[in-house]
Amino acid sequence: MPLPNPLAFKRSSASVRLLLEFAKERGLDAAPLLAGSRLHAADLDDPALEFEASQELRVVDNLIRACRQPGLGLEVGLRYNFASYGLWGLGVVSSATAGDALALALRFIPLTFAFCRITGGLDGELYTVTFDAPDVEPALQRFLVERDVAAAFRLMKEVMGPAFSLSRLTLQHTVERGPGWIEGLLRTGAVRPEFGAGRNSLSADRRLLDMRLPQANPVTVAMCERACEELMERRRARLGTADSLRQYLAAAPLHMTPDLPQAARALGLSARTLKRRLQDEGVSYRTLLAELRGHKANQLLGDETLSLTQIAERMGFSDLSSFSQAYKRWFGIAPSVGRRRALAVGSAAQPLLAQPDR
Numbered sequence: 001m002p003l004p005n006p007l008a009f010k011r012s013s014a015s016v017r018l019l020l021e022f023a024k025e026r027g028l029d030a031a032p033l034l035a036g037s038r039l040h041a042a043d044l045d046d047p048a049l050e051f052e053a054s055q056e057l058r059v060v061d062n063l064i065r066a067c068r069q070p071g072l073g074l075e076v077g078l079r080y081n082f083a084s085y086g087l088w089g090l091g092v093v094s095s096a097t098a099g100d101a102l103a104l105a106l107r108f109i110p111l112t113f114a115f116c117r118i119t120g121g122l123d124g125e126l127y128t129v130t131f132d133a134p135d136v137e138p139a140l141q142r143f144l145v146e147r148d149v150a151a152a153f154r155l156m157k158e159v160m161g162p163a164f165s166l167s168r169l170t171l172q173h174t175v176e177r178g179p180g181w182i183e184g185l186l187r188t189g190a191v192r193p194e195f196g197a198g199r200n201s202l203s204a205d206r207r208l209l210d211m212r213l214p215q216a217n218p219v220t221v222a223m224c225e226r227a228c229e230e231l232m233e234r235r236r237a238r239l240g241t242a243d244s245l246r247q248y249l250a251a252a253p254l255h256m257t258p259d260l261p262q263a264a265r266a267l268g269l270s271a272r273t274l275k276r277r278l279q280d281e282g283v284s285y286r287t288l289l290a291e292l293r294g295h296k297a298n299q300l301l302g303d304e305t306l307s308l309t310q311i312a313e314r315m316g317f318s319d320l321s322s323f324s325q326a327y328k329r330w331f332g333i334a335p336s337v338g339r340r341r342a343l344a345v346g347s348a349a350q351p352l353l354a355q356p357d358r
Contacts, residue, residue: 010050010051010052010053010235010247011050011051011052011053011056011113012047012049012050012086012113013039013043013044013045013046013047013049013050013051014084014085014086014113015056015080015084015113016039016044016056016059017044017045018076018079018080018084019033019059019060019063019076020033020034020041020044020059021079022063022076022079023063023066023067026066026067028063028066028067032062032066033059033062033063033066034059034062035058035062036058036062036299037055037056037058037059037062038051038055039051039055039059052246052247052250053115053247053250054247054250056113057115057136057140060140060143060144061137061139061140063076064139064140064143069181070181071146071181071182071184071185072143072146073142073143073144073145073146073147073150074146074147074149074150074181074185075150075181075184076143076146076147076150077146077147077148077149077150077151077152077153077154078150078151078153078154078185078188080113080147080150080151080154080155081154081155081158082155082158082159084113085111085112085113086111087224087227087228087231088105088108088111088112088224088228089155090220090224091104091108091220091221091224091225091228092104092105092155092159093158093159093213093215094213094215094216094217094220094221094224095159095213095216095221096212096213096216096218096221097209097210097211097212097213097216098159098160098208098209098210098211098213099209099210100221101159101213102120102127102129102209104221104225104228105155106118106119106120107228108228108229108232110232110235111228111231111232113151114148114151115134115136115144115148116131116132116133116134116144116145116148116200117131117132117134118130118131118132118148118152119132122206123203125205125206126167126168126203126204126205126206127203127204127205127206127208127209128168128201128202128203129152129201129202129203130199130200130201131145131148131149131152131199131200131201132200133145133172133200135252135256135258135266136252142173145171145172145173145200146171149169149171149200149201149202150185152202153166153169153188153190153202154188156202156204157188157189159213160208160211160213161213161214163208163211164204164208165189165204165205166189166190166191166202166203166204167191167203167204167205168191168194168201168202168203169190169191169192169193169194169201169202169203170193170194170197170198170199170200170201170203171193171194171195171196171197171200172196172197172198172199172200173195173196174195174196240277240281241267241269241274241277241278241280241281242278242281242283242288244267245263245267245274245278245285245288246288246291246292248263248266248267249263249288249289249292250292250295250296256316257289257293257316260274260275260285263285290329290330293315293326293330294327294330294331296315297311297315297323297327297330297335297338298338298342300314300315301335301338301339301342301343302339302342302343304343308320308323308324308335308336308339311323311335312324323335
């Protein structure tokens with residue numbers, strides 16, 4: 001069965017808090033970074049807070065725009081330590097061997113902050129962890145791949161201690177020149193990244209899998225494993241198929257709207273199963289797609305710096321006329337009227353479900 005798409009999972013507040021701490025060190029205020037995310041700084045200290053992947057993506061996008069530096073994701077990813085992950089991190093570091101730690105980590109990966117699909121396996125004399133890039137806008141994708149790779153590297157170092165050494169680090173995107181950021185990465189103990197590679201990956205000597213971990217504690221790891229299983233089950237019980245689909249569609253690139261078979265694969269389902277489950281919940285794929293695209297259109301209309309033609313292009317329409325026709329089907333008014341309303345209330349209008357645009 002395909003792996004579930006991380007974009008469909010809700011997330012805790014710890015990762016966004018770390019992003020804000022990083023930004024604060026750069027002299028950036030929290031308010032601009034949280035703009036458009038529907039998150040408030042005062043709420044992020046609540047350990048029970050959960051929100052959608054698309055909300056964290058908005059914070060990441062704001063951070064990228066504010067910093068504009070090469071290797072930003074790698075620098076941020078190195079800030080994540082095992083304590084950042086709560087019980088998942090404690091279970092990983094308390095495992096008996098490195099192999100056990102990797103198995104637990106991959107089993108409960110939806111409880112982390114990763115956006116990549118992460119898998120691991122033997123690769124000749126190496127053990128390789130592969131990071132499949134999430135289906136998001138290119139700038140976001142680059143940052144998230146770098147962050148997930150760097151966070152995993154740091155966790156491996158923490159779990160295995162001084163005996164750990166990385167054999168290979170590959171990234172699919174091409175290198176960006178900048179003032180010494182690669183050298184900064186090398187000072188952490190990483191190897192020089194291979195850019196333009198066929199996959200995003202970390203590789204180490206496979207013999208490390210048998211290494212006994214210095215902080216192994218069978219009681220602690222059993223407790224953490226049970227807690228992770230319970231948390232996963234609670235999230236599954238709370239999150240129906242329609243909500244999972246909403247979260248996936250909300251994070252998908254505007255210009256690459258997935259069809260039902262593509263969405264089904266992303267959620268680890270067959271197209272027939274996805275359609276049946278949505279029918280059981282009283283909603284259709286077409287209706288959800290219209291809802292989400294209408295909401296995104298209103299968000300963009302609230303940005304006065306974008307022209308209607310630019311909004312049409314961002315949403316993947318061939319021209320302004322096609323976008324206008326779709327918007328009229330969604331709301332019964334022209335986009336220019338929708339813009340005036342969005343600006344008047346200071347936020348996006350609620351979608352009025354109608355016909356899909358494709």
